[in-house]
Amino acid sequence: MCSRNKSDITGFNFNLISLPERLALQPLIVPRAANGNDFLAEYCMAFLNIPSFAGHWGRCVGDCGSGGVRSRAVWCTHVEGWTTYHANCDQKDKPESQRRCFKVCDWHLELFEWEVLGWERCGLVPFAGGEVGAGACVTAQHGLQHRSVRCLQKLNRTIVTNEICEYFTPQPPAEQACLVPCPRDCVVSEFSSWSECGTGCAKSLQHRTRAVIAPPLYGGAPCPNLTESRACGAPACPLGEEEHTYSLRVGSWGECRLPHPKDIDLTGRTMQDLGSDSGERSTSGLQGYKPHHRPREVEIGYQTRQVRCVRSDGKNAALSLCMQDPAPLTFKSCVIAKDCETSEWSAWSACSRTCGWGDLAPGFRSRRRGVRSVAVGTGKPCPELEEREACSVGGKELLQPCPRYSEFAWRTSEWKACQVSLLLDQEDPRYQKHVDLCGGGIQTREVYCVQITVELGMHRLKEVTRPVDGKLCLGPAPSASKLCNVLCPAECVVSAWSVWGPCLHENCQDHHGGRGFRMRQRQVIVDPVGTLADCPHLIESIPCEDPVCYEWIVSEGICVTDHGKCGPGNRILKAVCKNKKGEEVSHHLCSELPHPEVVACEIPCATDCVISEWSPWSPCSHSCSSKNAEGSQSRSRSILALPAEGGKACPPDRALQEHRTCNDHPCVHFFWETSPWSPCSEDVLVTALNATINWSGEATCGVGIQTRKVFCMKSSSGQVTPKRCPESIRPETVRPCLLLCKKDCVVTPFSEWTRCPTACQSGKPLRRVKQSRYRIIIQDAANGGQACPDTLYEERECEDIPICPVYRWKTHRWSHCVLVPDSVRQGVLGHNEACGHGLQSRAVTCLSEYDDSADVGDCMRWAGSMPSLVQECLIPCKDDCTFSPWSKFTACSFDCESTRSRRRSLTGRSRKRDKCQNTEVYPQVETELCPCEVFTSQPHGNWSDCIIRGGTSELQLGMRSHRDAKECGEGVRLRAIACYDKTGRLVEPSRCSSSGYIEESCTVPCPFDCKLSDWSSWSPCSSSCGPGVKVRYRWLKEKPYNGGRPCPKLDLKNQVYEAVPCYSECNQYSWVVEPWSPCKINSEQNSLHCGEGIQTRKVRCVNTAEEHGGETVPNALCNQAEIPDMMQKCSLYCPSECAVSDWGQWSTCPQVGSPACVAVAMFLTCRSSLSFSHFMRYRCVVACAVDCQLSAWSTWSQCSHTCGAGGQMVRGRSVVLRAAGEGRPCPEQLTQHRSCPVKPCYSWLLGPWSPCRLQGGQCGDGLQVRNLTCVVHDASDSATSKPVENALCGELPSKEGVLQLPCSVPCPGDCHLTEWSEWSSCELTCINGRSFETMGRQSRSRAFIVQSPENQESCSGQAMETRPCSGGKCYDYLWKTSLWQDNVRTVWCQRSDGINVTGGCALRTKPAEVRHCSPPCRKPFSYCTQRGVCGCERGYTEIMRSNGFLDYCMKVPGLEDKKADVKTIAGKNKPVNSKMHDIFKGWSIQPFNPDGKLKMWVYGVSAGGFLIIVFLIFTSYLMDCACQEDKWIQRWHNGSREIESLGVNCGFLDVCSSSGNP
Helix, strand or coil: CCCHHHCCHHHCHHHHHHHHHHHHHHHHHCCCCCCCCHHHHHHHHHHCCCCCEECCCCCCCCCEEEEEEECCCCCEEECCCEEEEEHCCCCHCCCCEEEEEEECCCCHHHCEEECCCCCCEECCCCCCCCCCCCCCCCCEEEEEECCCCEEEEEECCEEEEEEEHCCCCCCCCEEEEEEEEEECCCCEECCCCCCHHHHCCCEEEEEEEECCCCCCEECCCCCCCCCEECCCCCCCCCCCCCCCCEEEEEEECCCECCCCHHHHHHHHCEECCCCCCCCEEEEEEEHHCCCCCCCCCCCCCEEEECEEEEEECCEEEEEHCCCCCCCCCCEEEECCCCCCCCCCCCCCCCCCEEEEEECCCCCCEEEECCECCCEEECCCCCCCCEEEECCCCCCCCCCECCCCEEEEEECCCCCCCCCCCHHHHHHHHHHHHHCCCCCEEECCCCCEEEEEEEEECCCEEEEEEEEECCHHHCCCCCCCCEEEECCCCCCCCCCCCCCCCCCCCCCCCCCCCEEEEEEEECCCCCCCCCCCCCCCCCEEEEEEECCECCCEEEEEEEEEEEECCCCCEEEEEEEEECCCCCCEHHHHHHCCCCCCHHHHHHHCCCCEEEECCCCCCCCCCCCCCCCCCCEEEEECCCCCCCCCCCCCCCCHHHHEEEEECCCCEEEEEEEEEEECCCEEEEEEHHHHHHCCCCCCCCCCEEEEEEEEEEEECCCCCCEHHHHCCCCHHCCCCEEEEEEECCCCCCCCCCCCCCCCCCCCCCCCCCCCEEEEEEEEECCEECCCCCCCCCEEEEEEEECCCECCCCCCCEEECCCCEEECCCHHHHHCCCCHHHHEEEEECCEEEEEEECCCCCCHHHHHHHHCCCCCCEEEEECCCCCCCCCCCHHHHHCCCCCCCCCCEEEEEEEEEHHCCHHHCCCCCCCCCEEEEECCCCCEEEEEECCCCCCCCCCCCCCCCCCCCCCCCCEEEEEEEEEEEECCCCCCCCEEHHHHCCCCEEEEEEEECCCCCEEEECCCCCCCCCCCCEEEEEEEEEEEEEEECCCCCCCCCCCCEEEEEEEEEEEEEECCCCEEECCCCCCEEECCCCCCEEEEEEEECCCCEEECCCCCCEEEEHHHCCCCHHHHCCCCEECCCCCCCCCCCCCCCCCCCCCCCCCEECCCCCCCCEEEEEEECEEEEEEECCCECCCCCCCCCCCCCCCCCCCECCEEEECCCEEEECCEEECCCCCCCCCEEEEEEEECCCEEEECCCCCCCCCCEEEEEEEEECCCEEECCCCCCCCCCCEEEEEHHHHCCCCCHCCEEEEEEECCCCCCCCCCCCCCCECCCEEEECCCCCCEEEEEEECEEEECCHCCCCCCCCEEEEEECCCCCCCCCEEEEEEECCCEEEEEEEEEECEEEEECCCCHHCCCCCCCCCCCCCCCEEECCCCCCEEEECCEEEEEECCCCCCEECCCCCCCCCCCCCHHHHHHCCCCHHHHHHHHHHHCCCCCCCCHHHHHHHHHHHHHHHHHHHHHHHHHHHHCCCHHHHHHHHHHHCHHHHHHHHHCCCEEEEEEEECCCC
């Protein structure tokens, strides 16, 4: 619609403007309707240079990871704010509406986390609304503190955008309100004493200083001036004496510069060599200034300094007033500074990462540059030679997005087979020889760390099972061992046979035939374990006639009498039809109902004979019938009460018993016998099932079949035709089975090869470096699977190990000694001769291994520091003494007391000078002690733990046994030694001892287990026939100690018992008893025939063998100890008593819990065993006593210190398996320590700074220097350092700034700063006595000193430093005052530790220094007392108002009557010294309270005074004396105060004379 060019606006169609745009333009259209083109031009020009606007970025959508996209809205806006078409805006300026982003998903939760740093210091809120001023602050004021909150990637701690972490948890707050203590002013110490004034007559100042103790904090007042100055009272200078003193001031050395070209023509000049006897001429050292163009050659120039004479008032004076001999040096040789030059940067290296996650994990690349020439003199040193940056620079992504992210996790192999021997060897190592062991054991497995890969674009985890270093896995590793149990072999245990069942049809569905079977059963109590023999048959049958499938089961109801409560009646029978399983079925399946339905019964009356109910039928005497015997069973009932007279008589004895035959079938039975199952094999019939059926969840292995043969067996003759056995209970011959899966061996992939050395090796390595890798068996092969590989560990030699390049420095000859140019030197008085100190240089080049020229940077990197390029030299002057070089030292003898010496001699003209012959000043022989190879050792540190050497054997599974590894007994303990030479310097410990230790034997006490006695003999079996229990005992002999195995749980007698099952073969002869006879009462003593009596029974011995059928045999064949009782007491109820029958049998007791488990083995303590409950038993496990299992001792660690004392070496072991049950507990000591041999520490020691050296001047600029010495020490806090050869400390530090510093000595009249004060004590910021901060502060300061009154105004500036400190204290600041003195006192601030300070105390609480009474004391004879109230002068008493203020001063009466001379009167009227008055006023008695009311004691004194006055009046009356009544009355009316005042001055009475005259 609009063009970007205003001239192109033609043919405008108003209808093209949208409705909103028309409404917005309406005010513009109306006044310009006449000229449409002008309106169009303005409308379109409004869109020129319009920026596009964009909204906020939306949420990241798309795939998880870096594949997300976020969008925002972009619109074109008119200058007036309304939007329009995008075509109206410049398209090239349009902001982007989409960009890539990182889409966060739920599973990223484990990859990112918030990093929250600690809170920063609390700062005041600037311009906070309503903030009170600092003066109103009481304890604290409002502030704000901040902290850093960032979202980090866990793996490499890289900062990412906060939106990722905000997806899971809100961002923690980054700021919070806090309290800032009230402003604290600067606190300074007291002033020092005044400095001394000069002794002369020159005007001078004296000063005193103070130091900063605490800096101003939180807006407090700044520090005051730390210096005060005052003029010294110097006397006038006498005539002829100088008012000022003069000092020689030396300036700083100027810039080093080359000589002027006109000075270089001296290169050919020759000069005489003053150090040689011949007349040969030598070239001057100025040859060093010949022009040259070789790059980077050292250039030697000169530098100068100014020397001035300064007057004591700071003004310059003539130099001749300060001259001294020798004159200070004003020139010297120097090295022209040249900066380090580097080569161009190399190309960027490859990125450290092959892929990137944007800002989540950026990669880095680097580049290097070499050194072309090093810095010379004071030139700039070389910059950084390596540069590193992120791979994505300039906003351009150089890396492809990473497809995955890695973590690490613990993984384990399958548990290995249970090994019993690992536990049994704790009891007795002999058990390891047994092959078939059972019981408690230990299982182990491999634990390793693997890498897990997260596919970023896909919601899944991919695990790489390659093992990696266990240090990469976080958290504790899973357990590598556990307890297990191997079932012990056990044979099948079955119950006794049940009774024979009824004759039943074999098939009740088709029961038309006449054939039936009677069956009996038994159950399996314990399944067989580990034996080839299967359980015996469980069902036996015998053929029978007239079989039935259903039968009536008749039960009798209670007896109901016909009339009354006793007598004849009837008992109703109830019949139920049941099948052969005992289940109730429909009654029509049974035959006709049994008759009769009612049977007669009788309830005895009170006088009748009472008979019990029939007992149950006894067990059948024979299980079958033969020719010789048949089965029978009986039941009986007994007489409970005999009849009374007229009662119904008891039945005869034969009617009390009933007999019937049983088991009348012949002694031949049949049963099914089976062969063992065949192995599981595949079958064509079940192949189709494998594809469709999940058989126990193992569909992959398939289903097979097992077969066996079935035979019908006759008990007496073996196998018979199958028709003789019931077909319905015929065992199956085929059953499905699981085909055992083939388990292939599974191993992890090989781990990564261990790293070969990446750093270059110097020279040829002495041995070949190898790298290795390993893999772990996760699953062993089984069932014919693929076997495990033989190789689990591989090694190979590292290839292409980088060899460090060989470079070396080559030094060239030193140049001639270069002095300062003549033009400079000759301008100074007394320096015309070309001699003295100068500099000489040499060239240093870098050579490769093959002596080729190389880059200087290569030598700096590989050959160490560069040799010096410049050194000082000396050209002797004509008056100097010259010497030959020192000779070598003479040889030493083997005696440690011998010495060695070296010599030198005078050369040239020096031999003829007398001063050179002075050997004290110029020695020509040097002597020193010879090195002595005598060393002494001293023990150092504590003794180590007792170390048991040798005997450390390990089991195959990596666990140790206490029996195999020597854990106690004789050992050694070690103590480190320090070795010293004869001079007391620490040397290598190998000089004194090969091991560096002192050894001493020691003993580790062995653990003693609980000792019990030997087992007693076994008790007899609790059952003489069948299963039972037998018991044995042992008792405590010695308790455990030193960590031995604890005792088992003992009873009160300190005994422990063991019960094991036993089984006695049942004898074929057993006792059989007949029913008890009726109870016989002794009728002679009891006419009622009731009460207690005796009953008997017959006992006989029978043969229980089935073939003998219970035949009676002689009693001697049965066990006489088990013969049953043949007689017992009994009782009959009397007629009047209620007769009840004997108790029936107890019901079955429910089994609650499990009976105790007892071990069946005689020599083992834990294993699978059987538990007996009555006649049933089941399998259980006896808990094992497991000793603590420890790993082997690790190797000794590296020493914690590389040298010196205090180093420790440690080794440890870990708990592999903790103790269980009564096993030996783990020892407390799992680590052992020993001190390291004390090796000498060599280090460079910086000496103290020297005083400022001015090199000839008295003030001005100079240098402070300190020495660098190689010393040996033992690195302890109290170590003494001793100097040794510099070669032992290695490379010498080359920074000159470490060894010398510029300094200055102020000249008279100069302003200067003092040295730094000592650091103040550490002080915490506290509120109400509680620390507000964890760190305190220390301060120190420098004050400025003014030396000349003329410069006092221009001198200013003081310095203060503060540093954090720990262990500070809270201090209180309190005002202290002196005593008042003339209503004036001293007030000062004192810190709680007793230091007087300025600042720190609140000004609003400062006590007054001058005291004023309020209201003022304007009454005559009044003054302001020490208490701050108005008082009266001496001779006057205070009359107070009711409000406690002074009303007026009243003169003490009676003083006018006392005669006094003029001096007395003058003294009376003279004002009293207020000071003395205050002192004695304090001793006087004050009758009024401060409120003006009389004190209580005044009333008491008044009453006492009244009684005394009455007594005196009465006494005077008796003495007939006339008293001056008017005077007494006047005193009485004046009150107690006058009496008090008169008590001293006029307490006497004028007594009348005896004549009565006054």
